[in-house]
Amino acid sequence: MLRLFARLILRPMKSEPVRALLTAFAVALGVAVVLAIDLAGEAAAGSFRSSVETLTGDADLEVTAVGGIPEAVYGQLATLPFAFRLKARLEDYATLSGAGPDKGSVLPLIGIDVVADALELGITNEAGPVPDKDSVWVSEGLGLKPGANIELQIQDRPGTYRVGGVFKQKGQIIVADIGLAQRLVRRPGRLDRILVWVPPVRSVDEWQQQLQQEMPAGVTVALQGARTQENRRMLEAFRWNLRVLSYIALVVGAFLIYNTISVSVVRRRSEIGILRALGATRGAILAAFLGEAAVFGVVGGAVGLLLGRVMAEGAVQLLGATVESLYVSSRPAAIEINAVSALLAFTIGISISVLSAWSPAREAAGVPPTEAMARGRSDYLARVHQGRDLLLAAGLAALAFFASQQPPFAGKPFGGYAAALLLIGAGAMAIPAMVDGINRVSSRLLLRLGGIEAMLASRSLSASLRRTSVLVGALATAIAMMVSVGIMVGSFRQTVLIWMDNQLKADIYLRPAGTASADRFPTFDAALADRIAVLPEVRAVDRFRAYPISYNGLPATLAGGETQVIELGGGAQFVSGDRASIMQRLPTCQCVIISEPFANKHRLSTGDSVTLPFGRFEILGVYYDYANERGYIIMDRRMLLKYLPDPAPSNLAVWVKPGVDLDQAKLAVERAAQGSSVAVFANRSLRVEAIKIFDRTFAITYALEAVAIIVAVMGIAGALLALVIDRKRELGLLRFLGATTSQVRKLILCEAGLLGLLANVAGFLLGLALSLILVFVINKQSFGWTIQFHWPVAVLTGALSLVYAATIVAGLYPARIATRLNPIEVVHEE
């Protein structure tokens, strides 16, 4: 058996190392991408365990409240007759504002009860566990000595702080005493979290229930880690979609394995026949070819594991940026590669290889002992079955349509995924007929357009139809993915642009300087907003305040805006409901409006109500929003202030009086804001920034597409190489018949070009269909955004041309091999 394997599989593999390597590498790339996305996703999602938790270890419960816990709750908890251990926390961020390489990086700023905790944490100043006024403690990671100064921007205020002490902690964290922290982040009288360790005399759940009863309204007691869980849950759809996207490269790889093994089988039919005649069983033959696939799987898995680890580094950066702008502040954790990921890599590599080799290996096992057939028979079979395959394709397409109509399951668009997969299957089935049909029709046309070489190329591809179809299928799948994601992103982008046109009607926007994040709402002084409001250039301001909250186990954003001011122009566009009456009622009733993603996530619509810690609110309308995926609950500012009386805004929109020069107005606003570190944007530059963030968000998908395309192009190169080797006699003959070497080269390049063209056509069509699923099913069900369909013409044209060029480049090496063949040798008659 082993010898059979060596003879039938290993030796031929050795004689064509380039092709074998290409195949293995294609598998490796597929595995690597899947692994990288998995590792990077875990690293990006795993990092919600905030620095605070690493600072104190795991508590059992945590107490939180929207807008902060009244600090008296801490005193109340401390005096309850239970043996709790408590840690009070204020959690915010500080931006390094001094000179230095890390300038601009955002660090956690943790307020702790230094007096109560310092002994345990090992945080001390020079003298003892009592905080100095205005001095902060820093983690070792910042590389500062006690007594040094550190420049930080906190909320909108830049300042210089003395380093009172240094504590042992990896990473970069700033710690301040609670009293100081409350002043710095402008949350007097509030705490963000109280961590509670409970004694084991009762279960944690029982404690949670008991404590919840002791708490005043609006204060929530939850199991610790609930927030991390919530974040993970929120990210789940995003990670799922990425994961699915990463599998595309693997699917492309599967096509290539199928092709490689098919070529092996077709080439060695007579050899198999002989072996069968000599007593090899069907099982042995099957095993030998599956073994060949497994070899690719093992090598691909091993290389993919290493490659995946490397790619994960890059992916984490991209993912981190996306998570940050769409979901939640996160600091990527270390990428952890372990036995599980290694197992995953090999499992994926081997199973995808063996699965895709199954059909050709079975064909090999079916070769009767008497057979010594020439190449062409199975190609003939492919032609014969075209009708049946087309029927199958139609069936799959119908199933795809059915699947796409299904509602999400467990919040995930499984119907959409199935539809996409079925569509790819339908494409694979339809491609042989398409290739054959196009070739038949176009052969004379090609002769006229591309000369005899083009015609010969077309004929040759037609002749090895099965092989050609698989290649076209592989490349088409990759292209389809590119096209569909391209259309989806393009549509999304256009939708967002139009939305911004409607939404961003103010002339000037203000917010604390620093990197924006979906769950970080730094505030600035309310007095600043008031100062700006009375500037002679200013017509009106909208003070917007947002709070990160948890709603039904998922993170969300609660915010308030000045309804009347927004009404000055534009503002929210509603999915349903009459805009005018909504905006009229909003300031006066116990009401909110919610964003589309929020509505989708929680299955809410106009007329339902949301229950917040301080009351129930009727939903007046659902508005379109593309700012982030957390989802918004918005009420009128006065209503919000009633419950959360902190007047500091997190954003300010400024409308300028008609006739006032915009630059002059911006200057006036900036002057008014002097001394506080806020970013002032003119309307236009805010849009530019928003689109920049949008583009950054999709960087990872572009990277995934690129890998799938690379895999496919590598497949093309390998397959053309096989084609050259299988047709060397023919190529030699052409030389006898008066062909120049450049004509032979042109022939091979024509084949590459034709493959590329066919794949582009098929991929475009398939991609178009997939894009509909992406835009209207997967995206809608995963994220809840309504996207208008738009053609990103320039992007698509560019991308398709690029892929086309790449396939031709893939033909260069096989073409070189073809021109180097010695015609006398290859035509030599035995």
Next chain:
Amino acid sequence: MIERIPSRQTRSRQVSRRQLLALLPVTAAGAEVKAPAWRKALPGYRYQFPRDHFSHPEFQTEWWYYTGNVTTPQGRPFGFELTFFRQGIDPVPSQAVWSVDQVYLAHLALSDIERQRFYHYERLNRSGPGLAGIDPERQRIWNGNWQIQWHNGDQHLAAVAPEFNLKLALHSDKPPVIHGKDGISQKSPGEGRASHYVSFTRLLASGELELAGQKLKLAGTAWMDHEIFTNHLGDQLSGWDWLSLQLANGTELMVYRLRRKDGSIEPLSHGTFIDTSGRARGLTLEEFSFTPSGRTWNRYPLEWRVKVPSLGIDLEVSTPMENQQLVSTNRFSPSYWEGAVRVKGQPGTGVGYLEMTGYDTPLNI
């Protein structure tokens, strides 16, 4: 802002529990430079109760000390200690919730003599949003969920620890005893090197202990010390030994000796005898002797001899449990021994509490 460089001597080897608070960053020495200064314990102080059972924030340091020997109805003996410290950091009081003008330290210890297990805990807080403090209005002294609540002249002690939950009602049959002369207890030569020192010398304790899932009824006697001062000790002390005894004949005795670095005993070391009717008599060092008499444990002398010849007192002091050391878990507070003791001799038997400081490895910040 206040300069927070500790004075040299506080950094050095003084290791009395009762000096612990002086190690906190604002020292008396530092504070004295700034106006206004802390008030000192000076002769002529007029006590007024119940006001003087509570806080005196104009003094830098203040403590309330509860110790006692209690037993279950079956006779299972326990010792306990609950101490509240208040340490002034800034003599100018601040209105800010999180200000650290005062910090509050507390110690809790339980001696399970039968099982020879010693539990002890430490807790440091600022008053913050109700974390710790002394509230004369509500007659409450607390640090987290350790507290003394006065009610109808009784003191209700409650303390929660991971291993146990102690609740005792303390009733005094005798009036408070004011130690020393002219309202002050002089500790070292010099003006202000003194404290205002008040005790409840015989508190009848009854209550409940929850330990290891068991609820135990307790009864016994307790002692309470309340001392108020600003930097009352001199630089020459290396530690002290303090003993409170409740004798079976209904009298009480308190003696302490201040040990100097040169090995001698501070001549101002003092004692107080309380007769059955609650009358107190001050004892100078000439009038009593209080000396180690044998066994030691980790340098702590565990056996003592107390003699007050003028009162016919000659007692042998010993402890039923060696390890009653409150071991510091951090580098700021020192370790010390404080535990239940038994006495026998003239005029009979008794129980008490012994405190020994300065035997531990010298503190070094």
Next chain:
Amino acid sequence: MDTTLIRFERVSKDYLADGEPVHALRELSLDVAPGQFVALMGRSGCGKSTLLNMAGAMDLPSGGRVLLDGQDTSQLDDAGLTRLRREKVGFVFQSFQLLSNLSVAENVELPLLLSGGVNARERAREALGWVELSGYETRLPHQISGGQMQRVAIARALVHAPKLLLADEPIGNLDTNTGDLILKLLRRIVTERGTTILMATHSPESVVVCDQIVRLRDGRIEAVEARQAR
């Protein structure tokens, strides 16, 4: 005008096969006049195929020179050799070597298309007519018989009207009757079109149509016999 279409001047051909030097031709000289039908005979490995390849400018001598219609092949680059081949040489092989995925007509017009010739289809039809296969244009190679395939191959070799036709065992894969028909066809080509044929063969029957027999042995000419072709 030169009376020699192809001239071998002391041509040697050495190459390595499995590391061993092989002397395929040893200082062989031969002149073939236009319009001659020359048979090359000898055992396998005597150098027949090498000689044909060199005559067709597919191979170059290691020593000496080959003049094809006066052109020294060693003097030409790859493009020049291809041009020479396109203009002057047609090849016929033992196993026909038709492109299986091209129709009969497409196979025939291939040399014209490769050289960018005009009226390819028309001339292919003409050539097919010549080999009496009119009406077979759209057939695929696997749809016709062996003899027909060889005739298609001959038509392909003739379609660009070469002066020289090189045939390597053209009837080796055919039965006797069919082989005879092919030989007669070849003879007709020489007689009627004046094309020169150099044919490697080892069947004695096939020499009856030839004007000259060149017997090769170990890379040398053993004998040259002129005969009256029938």
